Amino acid sequence: MSEPFEPKIVAFVCTYCTYAGADLAGTSRMKYAPNVRIVRLPCTGRISPMFILKALQKGADGVLVSGCHPGDCHFAQGNYHARRRWTVFRALLSFTGIPEERIKFSWISAAEGAKFAELINGITDEIRALGPFEQYQELQKVIETQSTY
Amino acid sequence: MTRILLNSRLDDCLSAWRSAGYRVIAPSRSNNLTSFDEVASAADMALDLVLPERTIKDHFFPQTEPLVRYEIKKQQIDTEEMLPPDDKRVFFGVRPCDAAGLDIDDPLFGWDYKDQYWFKRRENSVIVTIACTKADPFCMCTSVNLGPDNPKGSDIMLHPLKDGRGWQMVTLTDRGKALLETVVPMLQEDAAETASLANVPVKFDVEKAMTWLADPANFESHFWKEISQRCIGCGSCTFLCPTCHCFDIQDEGDTYSGIRRKNWDSCSFAMFTMHTSGHNPRNTQSMRWRQRIMHKFNYYRGKFGVNSCSGCGRCTRQCPVDMGITETLQEITNTAK
């Protein structure tokens, strides 16, 4: 019997809200899927679309971007700017055939440890059901083989 | 009496070549682009083209290719060479300018170190060229002392028959002869008239231009600024050139393992000569365009005795701002004393 597929998910989170929320989930001893690798950043405004592309390049099956609720940004406006950027970037990814279901966005505050755990479990299940992002990973595999010319 | 290959027997030849272990690569159209691709049958070939948009160079010096796989370990570094495949290949329907491009680049890839990635492919390939019976306004092979039936770089030359039934076949090399052996039953011994060759007007006096270029006084001429003013600094002329051969070596991977690759690079790019210090010895587009022309019509000849241009005209044909070698050498010819 083959092993069930376990997706690799990369989460880019802001340190002031979502990271603190994740921390709360941990200190509250809530269990959530171990499929997520968290990358902590100062603010969602710091999360460049490049990060998402890099995660996919390195074999992620899903990406989560998460930060403070609107109005709660430590830097007052970072998440508003990020929201616009994601709106456009998400449309672009979708237009080039990178499924929207694999790139998730959320607001999670420092108090929402339970929401974080639930969200991670939910996303992990969803992406597990989608299976590995083979179409994209195939591009990387091709690079690693001998030239066909 | 000469050997004739009829259009109707081309598919039989393809089958014969395939059973002899050759892959057949020919001009074709796909995805709104004309290029050299592996074809299944004669119907997939686009032999009506003056020239495909992309060159045959792609199959000898690909835009990106892996050279070596590496892994850095505690005490050692493991490497594994990634040589190109061993497949034998027939290139059918090449134009004389593209074929000449290969010949022009041979000395570059072999003058001190014999580049296996180039020569392995060269040795495994047979170039079957079709002489040109038509040209477009950008063709300029005759201006660089080549022509619509020039044999440079070809193993077999096909001359289209006047009645359009096929081609007269002339073998030029041993590799060509060996390929012909595999299809002898499909050929006819016949006397037939060949179609007249394309009339490609001479557009500039290359000898005169070379003399002008060789004069150090012209290196700093204002001419270079004038002629390259509209150049936007993209690499389309170099990447679509059958003789441009500059490349960059890039390591792709993470800290401890990856693949070293050879990627096309272009003297048109500002980054091409950028130093780590931030100093750029060719910091204006006019210097870069001058470099391209000088390299093709002066430096390359100095080193290898041949100009690095086969007259395909793609540089002008595909230029977003309608520049190219033709205009520059025409201007030089017109102004040179």
Place this chain on the structure above:
Amino acid sequence: MGIQEQYRNEAAELLSSGAVKLVIGYGGGSTPDRRRPVFVRSAEEVSRLVLDSYCVANLSAYLISEGLLSDGKNVAVFLKPDGIRSVNILSAEAQVNPDQVVILGFNIEGEQTTPLPGRKAADYAPLMESLRSSGLSPELQREADRLEQMSAVERFDYWKEQFAKCIKCYACRQVCPMCYCRRCIVDVNQPQWINTSSHTLGNFEWNIVRAFHLAGRCVACGGCDRACPVNIPLRLINHRMSKETLDIFGHFPGESADQKPVLATFRQDDPETFIL
């Protein structure tokens, strides 16, 4: 008097009066249907200028040539409405001083070339309003609709095939008036975000990033699409981005010189239907 004659006279006047130091226009090309950018510095040379329905290139890209406007002198440039929008964006993004740009505006409809009155970008404000509704050509619209109806898997395969052709000559970037970065992100190597190799993955990344950087800035002049030597339908991807910023944020790029760049601003009530 035809439009070409009229504009030649005007260019001569601008140059001889010293109002501008340079006129950037179109000249004859290497075939009868080609036009090439020309740079005219004196009234005697204006006969080199050509203006007809083949003059489609957006010449505003030359305004950002290094050092061109740094002496404070004015430059005149032949521009279609898309080029005028580019000047507005470049002004809004502090890349050119609109006061230094004299616009010789014209429009092409079919075979007809008509003058557009006005000399400064601001004079064209009423025109901008009327452009808002312009869309893709019927064929491109059909292709765009076809793409929208595809599944994600099919769309990915479509773009994979298109981007596989890319040779990273960067003609799309070099021809674009909006690509003025001193060092393009693809040339940044510490860290190397994008694979510089032109294998399909590297090409995919490059084209996504290029399109993203043009979101809400592209004026649909089609320069990248025409420049692409391997015929990738870049217009489709740019159009999709423009549609997004127009539909969601009501942003029509290049409307005016004081328009805020769409991704450098926000509203508290921006829609966020997709955020969990």
